[in-house]
Amino acid sequence: MRKLSYAKALREALCIEMDRDERVILLGEDIAAYGGSFKVTDGLLAQYGAERVRDTPISENTIVGLATGAALMGLRPVAEIMFMDFIGLAVDQIVNHAAKFHYMYGGQKAVPIVVRTPAGGGRGYGPTHSQSLEAWFMHSPGLKVACPATPADAKGLLLSAMRDDNPVLFVENKLLYGVQDEVPEGDYTVPFGQARIAREGTDLTIVTYSRMVGESVVAADALEQQHGISAAVIDLRTLCPLDMDTVTESVSATGRCLIVAEDYQTAGVAAEIGFQVIERAFEYLDAPLRRVCGLDVPIPCARGLEEIVLPTRSRIATAAFELATF
């Protein structure tokens, strides 16, 4: 199968949908002439024109508001927030408006928007350009949250997101943009709420998503080679809806669960998943839950410091080994 980068897989999804559905328009900062801060929309201005690929002012709240208003009037906008850190400026329009309208106004109209945004550290961008803030939006009823880990899923999940009638927060990852992998040709979707077994294993279950899937698989491979420990890795793919059935099934079989998430540890994604594991599979657990997350400090620039703050494959391997030998 041909290989494609995560960024080009995303662009392919945008093209498929823009060719298929003229209601799809793109809005965001520097997405047109510049081609997007991470070049995901590179070339789309020439291909689809300035009416459908629009550079906006640096007004994150209004970028999402424009998308919502246009969606109410029959378009299917895809908005880009240049860095997930900037989404703080748009939280009102996402949480109080797009996410609530269908419920709050009595189920009258859906708000079919996608808000794409790159999250994650590892590039030395520092405290305001490195965060993973998806937990905020798991905490906001009415939103779907997708976090693809592979180029193939990036394409398939984005196509699902654009065809969903609900607002979708689509969390991309900066370090994954350049990653090449096999991506099927043509039109296909990856359904929301169906986790993927990224690695089979029998001794413990690692539950994770986005860039940490790859890191966890590398850690699990090392663990198998060095200690003969077999770790399953589950890629959640979407945080809302959350496929706890797949997680529960695996944890029930292995009896051990490690959750890996790049976001801040306290009240983060891992906290929610961990509690749901306790609710659903407590009687199967042979060891306490473990988690490997970002430390509860802003993400520093300097490489040596950033490596301490963000989860790494070695921290994952250490935690997995301790859990397997508990």
Next chain:
Amino acid sequence: MISAARTQSEPMSPERRIDLLRLMLLARRFDERLMELFGQGLITGTAHAACGQEASAVGVCAALRGTDQVASTHRGHAHLLAKGGCPDRLMAELFGKRTGYSKGRGGSQHVAAYEIGFLGSNGITAGGLPIATGAALAAQHRGLDSVVVAFLGDGAVGQGAFHEAINVGAAWKLPIVYVCENNLYAMGTAVANTSPVTDVADRAAGYGIPGAVVDGQDVDAVYSSASKAVERARSGDGPTLLECKTYRYFGHSKGDAERPYRSRDEERWWEQRDPIRVLTGHLRGQGLLTEEQETALREEAAERIERAVRFAMDSPKPEPADATSDLFA
């Protein structure tokens, strides 16, 4: 159902002006009755009455077509009724009934009626401005011949969303009119204490669009200014920032009975400029309305609102399942 929506651009006929009076009386009676119902404990929660501000709602909506869109604020009952909304369903919403516009989930400040071009009242100050601007973007993009009106209060001017929305609306020449109902107080804070300029309309210059101040107590004047702004928007020349100078008689919300931030003298001064009194004064002076006719119109409005109250009281409560349904489409 009467509606302020118009189909032609010529000056208003006497009949049309009587229709606008009807709508103003309906909106006035609706919110007066609402405050009574709160007092009687028949409605709970909160609500923001627009009594005193009817001319801006009715005059602006009179300049619109049925296919045009309106985005409203937290003080939106008059906007909805002026756009042709149903008093029964609005009242039922306030009673928390299943027949309400939002099935009882939204209450006073979260009501949408898309079938009549009402994009929603909104509990977040300035929250509707980016959305209205997006609706105007879609209208432009799709080549629809429709215009969006975004109502805002004077308090919304302090929000970043005000600047962001008008800036992009102006930059892209979107078919939208931003209508500021300046009632002099953002809740209890006088505009003079938080704004360096007296007229919100002055801010239009910063966006390169026309700004206009209009007597918000004179529905004919509001209609005339709004018509120009709507025409400009519809012809592709972009937004206008229209400021209606007005006043609300009740407090900010039903919890603001004392109104310690303003004087009773000031309130009396504004009551002399009551928008219904101004319109009936003009109509009487022009021989277009008799005292008997005015009395009949007032009774008609009161009777219509009583029907709405009965409808709401007789309507079913939401089912328990309604608490969690409709989260996703």
